[in-house]
Amino acid sequence: MSDVPFLQVDNLSKHFRGLKAVDEVTFQVDRGEFLGIIGPNGAGKTTLFNLITGFLKPTSGRIHFRGKDITGMKPHDRVKIGIARTFQVTKPFKKFTAIENVVISALIARKHGKIREHERDFAMEVLEKVNLAHRKDTLAENLPHGEVKKLEIARALATKPELLLLDEPFSGLTGEEVESLQEVIKSIHEDGITVILIEHVLKACMALSERIIVLNYGKIIADGTPQQVCMDRQVIEAYLGKRGLEFASG
Secondary structure: OOOOOOEEEEEEEEEEOOEEEEEEEEEEEOOOOEEEEEOOOOOOHHHHHHHHOOOOOOOEEEEEEOOEEOOOOOHHHHHHOOEEEOOOOOOOOOOOEHHHHHHHHHHHHHOOOOOOHHHHHHHHHHHHHOOOHHHOOOEHHHOOHHHHHHHHHHHHHOOOOOEEEEEOOOOOOOHHHHHHHHHHHHHHHHOOOEEEEEOOOHHHHHHHOOEEEEEEOOEEEEEEOHHHHHOOHHHHHHHHHHHHHHHHHO
């Protein structure tokens, strides 16, 4: 079974009336890989995440995870088999503390409602992983934006994922917050979790990712190392336009 891709996306499409948000996208991700997905606004990145995690049903195409077809599986069932995600707009339980947020996420994933002591211990380990242990008793609504982003990742980690999808975790952060979160995400990947990252902060995405896929108008226009992608003419044109391409080439 070692030759079976960890995640396989085949000819995946999502159409909204006349708009092809994702258009026959095919790629695979190996276990333990760190994949970045970039592209201009409206390229289809978040729609692709929503398809992989079950929040949208594809118009066509299939998704396989560890060899199993999960195309029709509901989001909560995908969590149970090891797929977790964060969202662009963070949605913590504002009136609960940081540790309570993590415990709730763990309970939802495990389908039982009784909090046991070992679950609080596990939640503390997760908070320590994202450098939020000192905020365990702080209400989520009182956390600064950078720490809310870390809490969002902690809630995903509480489900014990094998595949973690991060949707623009660096958006709205200061330079110092970006560096801090970058170290957290790097550490998560080093623990053996496969990561797929959507990001507009290209410097952070390029630094973390082993491989980059570039989407434009719902299609993959480049797939390679960060260095290869940066030199790709289609990628430069997608971000800068034809005039920008001429300027970059000149």
